[in-house]
Amino acid sequence: MSESARAVVDLDAPGATISRHLYGHFAEHLGRCIYGGFWVGEDSSVPHTNGIRNDVVEALRRLDIPNLRWPGGCFADEYHWRDGIGPREERPRMVNSHWGDIVEDNAFGTHEFMQLCEMLGAEPYVSGNVGSGTVQEMSQWVEYLTRDDDSPMAALRRQNGRDEAWRVPFWGIGNEPWGCGGQLRPEAYVELARQYSTYLRDQSGNRLYKIAAGADAGDYGWTDALMKGMARNDGKPFFDAISFHQYTVPGKGWSGRGRATEFDTAWYYETLLTAKRTEERIRRHSDVMDVYDPDKTIGLVLDEWGTWWDVEPGTVPGFLYQQNTMRDALVASVHFDAFHRHADRLVMANIAQTVNVLQSVLLTDPETDELILTPTYHVFEMNRAHHDARALDVRMHGVGRRTLEDGSELDLLSLSASTKDDEALISLSNLDATQSHEVMLDLRGRRVAGSAARLLTGDTVQAHNTAASPDAVGVRRHAIQEVANDFGHGIRIELPPHSYATVSLQLA
Template identity: 40%
Template sequence: MMRALFFTLLAFVLVTSYSQNQIKLYPEQSQTQISKHIYGHFAEHLGRCIYDGMYAGDSYDIPKTDGVRNDVIDALKKLQIPNLRWPGGCFADTYHWKDAIGPKDQRKPIENTSWGGREDNSFGTHEFLNLCELLDAEPYLAVNMNTGSVQEAVEWEQYVNNANGSSYLTDLREANGREKPWNVKYWGIGNESWDCGGDMTADYYSNLYKRYAVAMTNYGNTDGLFRIAVGPGQPDYEWTETIMKQVPARRIEGLSIHHYSVFNWSNKGSSYAFSEEEYFKTMKRAWFMEEFITKNSVVMDKYDEEKRVKLIVDEWGGWYNTMPEGNGALYQQNTIRDAMIAGMTLNIFNNHADRVHMANLAQTVNVLQAVILTNEEKMILTPTYHVMEMYKVHQDAQLVPLEIESASYTMNGESIPSVSSSASLDTEGKLHISLTNIDHLNEQEITVDLGSIQLNKVTGRILTSARVQDRNTFDQPEEVTPETFRGAKITKGSLKVTLPKNSVVILELSK
């Protein structure tokens, strides 16, 4: 099948508010399931993501379960998060898991050399894996490959997974309150090894990775281990080629990439007081995800035509200057701009579901493009949270390939597509179409050719606001929330949609 049927995104220089946008669905060519793991999250020991974010410990007179805020647990359950990546990030490559097990008053306090501050290690392996059980989410552990060792990684994997007989590590786990193993499937071997994870070359990393991959075993986990190698965080496709060429297929299940929508690394700008030019540049960087996935996939296809090795986008999102008033490193607000990034990016992931198996939004609470912000006892849900909640209908649904012709969003002679879209069929035969219009000036008239799909009822939800800078605050926690969408109708086998400016829409078509 031609790749274009999955993600053709053709921009035409059409700038009037009623430019024609065309989408054609190809349901008869549907053969790919959208992995629910595309809708994963990331929680690093960074700023107030873990401590004073997810984990309140003995602080604040609010309901908690083993120190984790119940309001955070409930919000993440509503998202149906499929997996959670931990403990980093850069932090993972200075983290030693044995420092954070056993009685909390006997744990080893550490300095967070990656992001600053002292940690008492009251949130460790047991707390994290028990939280994942509460959330019904797969844990995704990142192994310390820089300051750690193969033995440390193997012992961690034995500690959490080994159920066979008695050993020092299984006895230790039981003494610490856990008899049965957690059966952790997803293991990231290193993190950003080309930078904070060791400043390695691709050749050096490949050889070191193989040592870890050989030594780690599944210990009765019936699905086996899913070992994820470090891929590039920039357009370094030679790194991808080196990994795919040098690591035997039996030693690797996934390759990770990172991409942030940063318009200027030296001055990332405000997370909520930004100009039109800054908005456009951020959207352009978000659209680069399409090219980044495509070009990495082309390299991977050379060595893996069957797409057995999956692409894992385990860090993505918007990145702006830290807000000092947030009282934590990389704390930023979350606006309609971030909803645009989320809607567009998730559409890209869905359309590449033949290769993309997992993705992890950075990060869950109080850091970067968070879905939740906390301030002592208070908690708010961000626009990004609402997009993730709206899009959860795509989890494990059958991808419907599409072609799209989009009007252009243009500034200073540069153009990017205004509209992105993805579609899927669920097990009940309902069709879901997600649409994002990043143009903050013009609504978009869209015609969707449904092909052989014969459904006559359409309902929808929309997330939008008057300005792309609009956001939820602790004083106004519901300024931006989803509403019913009535701008779509079915006529003679096609769907007509009027998509408001800067909006994310999810449509459901049924009989």
């Protein structure tokens, strides 16, 4: 027996543009994200282009990923970019002290990253080293990448095989300075970030979009300090955006997070409630920013988000390798719904991370070399039509709720919608672990000329894809019923338990 709900969608009243950059990605030198994920080396038997794994690139191109953040994360604040240029056999080795305390050879550096972005069709988002680097070092990295005359760094780039300057718009001024990026107080970081920003200059027509490293989750005081220190003497801002990080970690904190594939129904609901609280973080950071910037000219960036479980048994703890289930897919879907609703302030988001680390969209099997598309991957793919579309208001009625053990309540349906080019996309999540829900989409304001639906689900909330069972969680076409109503057009859709669906509309 299914529950019934109604969703009113005004197709003729589009709101803020949902930036494609809300579907960004993050690749850190962590575990098997770079080495064994993106990069297999030029001597590998895995099909590759100059050492970059072809099937990973092909899979990500199907997502139209808009940007890729690199080299970290915590790794960024111990990474010195000059160690990763020039002939690979001459590059110095370094210790990755944050993630596994391993020695790496810098085989994957600036040129390899830029080639990867070109292959993906993604814009680079470079995180600079503020924690252990210098202003000069980061300034020269900008020059090396983006200047096209005969300057010293441009000449060095040409010496290393690249004549044409790259376009690199996004620059992060450090990472988590409140923690692994230096253990700084907010006032100290603001002064440091202002100094760095001063020397990060536009070169050869490349416009820098400078992102100040922001808060840990709900530290709204950090956001307040950044906004207070935003303005230069001429009134212009030092930064174009500020960031924050928010992971889905249910329970009371970082201890006892639980396994990615082994959890009960109570922990499943606790996870989804935690994920939905990300929207409160976005709203409250936005509220702080509104005090100083009511016209929303400064962007908010959530450049690390996703689930964080205990690592898979038998893997290196510092590599943060975890499986990815239907539960993770629904964590992603409710995040995207929140992103769409706050697209007037939230301009970028980056899932942590793209391959083999935390809530990955791709896994590479170390034994078979098979590429695995995770349930989270499919949510990204199903949502492509939201990129640069305009958000539509959705008003929900009759949504069922689940009461958790602590008395908190979780709405069991999550929806968002957008429109672009005489089309619309409606995303629907049924968070109920055991019961289906029927939704009547009450579509108003424009005539619907055609419709189709797709569904993502698995047998259980623990269902996940492996090399042996790559389609345990997959996408299929889904039946819908078009009905006339008093306001123009209606669509009835049945959502199975723990499922995610999209309904695409052709508008007349």
